Amino acid sequence: MNVSAEAPVQLLTSPWASRFYNLVYEATNELMIVSPFIGNRPLREVVAILEERALLNSMQVRILTNLAVSSLLSGSLDAGSLLHVLQSMPDSEVTYLPNLHAKVYIADARVAIITSGNLTDSGLRSNREYGVRLQDPGLVQQVHTDLVKYAALGSKVSADTLAALSKVAEQLKDTRERAESTMHRKFQAILREHTEAATFELLKARAKGKTTHGIFSDTILYLLEQKGPMKTVDLHPLVQQIHPDLCDDSIDRVIDGVHFGKKWKHYVRNAQQALKRKGLIRYDGERWLRTS
Numbered sequence: 001m002n003v004s005a006e007a008p009v010q011l012l013t014s015p016w017a018s019r020f021y022n023l024v025y026e027a028t029n030e031l032m033i034v035s036p037f038i039g040n041r042p043l044r045e046v047v048a049i050l051e052e053r054a055l056l057n058s059m060q061v062r063i064l065t066n067l068a069v070s071s072l073l074s075g076s077l078d079a080g081s082l083l084h085v086l087q088s089m090p091d092s093e094v095t096y097l098p099n100l101h102a103k104v105y106i107a108d109a110r111v112a113i114i115t116s117g118n119l120t121d122s123g124l125r126s127n128r129e130y131g132v133r134l135q136d137p138g139l140v141q142q143v144h145t146d147l148v149k150y151a152a153l154g155s156k157v158s159a160d161t162l163a164a165l166s167k168v169a170e171q172l173k174d175t176r177e178r179a180e181s182t183m184h185r186k187f188q189a190i191l192r193e194h195t196e197a198a199t200f201e202l203l204k205a206r207a208k209g210k211t212t213h214g215i216f217s218d219t220i221l222y223l224l225e226q227k228g229p230m231k232t233v234d235l236h237p238l239v240q241q242i243h244p245d246l247c248d249d250s251i252d253r254v255i256d257g258v259h260f261g262k263k264w265k266h267y268v269r270n271a272q273q274a275l276k277r278k279g280l281i282r283y284d285g286e287r288w289l290r291t292s
Contacts, residue, residue, distance in 0.1 A: 097154030
């Protein structure tokens, strides 16, 4: 299944399922999957291929996705298949990043597919998608580096959290179907309750491993590196765009020491000042700049 030597950049049109699975066959050390929507069958096929190649215990699999309640409810993101990956491969991780829209698949930081297609049956086979396959070493390495930085802004999700989300998602789907068929107030109330439960599980996932201060500090450094010197007034909306759950002006909630809601600008300013004291950024009287 390995692809022979090909042009450094190739155009990729639908259906592209065979090209994706060729990429999986090409991976020997690391497979990175970046997609907001991930279906059950494609991800289980990835596990089956790696099992066939006796790589389940040695392959590093990184998955970056957006665990949105709406995606879990619609089935466009399958929490059970993500859990299957964590349970099948000891060196695997799932990272949750809100507002993720990129679809990128990388083998060994050596071959990459950048496409409009999600890792779903429709994305691989029936939707009209378009993209490129890269083998240029410099380009692929840069793409890999950029996506590792994206992932550092998110939160790793444990198997326990995915199990809880999978259970809540099934409850949501069942309740929604009953609510839609009967429109009974009782089921509508239950639907809201389960939606809130799923949202709370996602917030708990975000609260694990990093403090509010750490998340905002990493994000400020990332934005100043990517965008260059910035005024605080320009920095704030970009931070909010990356972390809409932490920067939700309509709520005020603390989970495991992580602050979600109205005071987010205060915590961003605190992170700016702390980074300044450490000498990592400086303020020239108008804009913030990275010092290294």
